Amino acid sequence: MRIKDLAVAATLTFLGSLASASDGAAAPTPRVQDAQDEATQVLVDRLTLDNYKTTLKGLTQFGDRRQGTQRNRDAVDWIEAQLQAVGCTNTQRVTYKFAPAPRNPGAGGGRGRGGPTVAPDLTTPTGGLVGRNGDGPGGSSVYGYRARTGVNRDLMAQPDERIRELNREEPVNGERTEVYCTKVGTTRPNEMYIVGGHMDGHGVNEAVNDDGSGTALVMELARIFNAPDVETEVSIRFALWNNEETGTNGAAAYVDQREALQGIESPAGSGQYPEPTWLGMIQHDMMMWDHGAPRADGTVSRNQRPEADVNIEFQSDSEQAEASMKLAFVFKAAADMYNTDYPATVGPHMTNTDSRRFQDIIPSISLRENERGAHTGGGWNPTWHTPLDVWTTFTDDDFRLGLNAAQTTLSALSQLTGAAVGGR
DSSP, X not given: OOHHHHHHHHHHXXXXXXXXXXTTSSOOOHHHHHHHHHHHHHHHHTOOHHHXXXXXXXXXXXXXXXXXXXXXXXXXXXXXXXXXXXXXXXXXXXXXXXXXXXXOTTSOOOSSSOOOOOOOOEEOTTSOEEOOOXXXXXXXXXXXXXXXXXXXXXXXXXXXXXXXXXXXXXXXXXXXXXXXXXXXXXXXXXXXXXXEEEOOOOSSSOOIIIIIHHHHHHHHHHHHHTSTTEEOSEEEEEEEESOOTTTSHHHHXXXXXXXXXXXXXXXXXXXXXXXXXXXXXXXXXXXXXXXXXXXXXXXXOSSOOTXXXXXXXXXXXXXXXXXXXXXXXXXXXXXXHHOSSXXXXXXXXXXXXXXXXXXXXXXXXXXXXXXXXXXXXXXXXXXXXXXXXXXXXXXXXXXXXXXXXXXXXXXXXXXXXXXXXXXX
């Protein structure tokens, strides 16, 4: 049996045991479960809005962190220094070349697998268009009003002179790097969950939501899990991908270079596993904007909608759809218990983000502010790849939605990895 098959089988067995426990069968003893719940609550309480905002604000000093620029390289260096400062000192980098052929505007195509986006071809009774969004099977249709989407390349479209200057340099092809670090498990160091977000952005902005919000989330989880009094039985890798906006190239480079290294002890007999066997991948991309559908004139509300939620997506047509769905509902159960402000929902259309590079290999999910294929692709988020993705656009309601996504992942990982705090 291949490594990935072993990992998926082990994950399915474990997720199945969690589901049985929730139904009252084969549940852990109350004392063990109480200790786990107590440890999880302690960790969740260490997530604060101020800390999340501080980390996210630090990322804005590099503008949109567009790949192939000095501001991107400086941001990678800064992220690595921050990870080391919070105790995740075993940082490593993946290095790869990015030199794509010139794009053919008529060729279509999208991130991950799949082909061109299918153009909407119907008119709804409300005057909007309806059609498939995303990059292939699994995209969703939107009925009702829509707004146009696209990537801003015009420097002068950004009204803030300071932000314009941060983003003046254009990208060039060449070598790229991305950084990760690992919380090593105490009893199962040879297995791990991968927690990711992409640190690059574009649009002549500060890339606050896309994807500073996910990057800061991953960095905050690295801070909490690497505290001196925290142990996990299973390893956790915190990865900050590069080149997501060009087609998830950084995540692809990671898979290409490291998939075959899983579970190999090196040096032999050392108890060290440079690439523990992958149990699951959890991506975080655009965590903060859930303001509802566009109005008839294409504008979107300035305020977070009351029914805002953390959307947990899996890909229904992936080879690991069943295991990914089960993993998604483990995360929803954790959110139901530990989120302080916003609920979580599960959706079947994970698209256009780094987890798609893993979805046919291991259970993979993506957390985001709403369904990307339907809502974001339908123009619900006017900050997406535009000059509006800057710090001053967002309110504490938005930042708090990102914080609740962090609570979701932190609490779920605490349960999945057997986290303990100071003897709890």
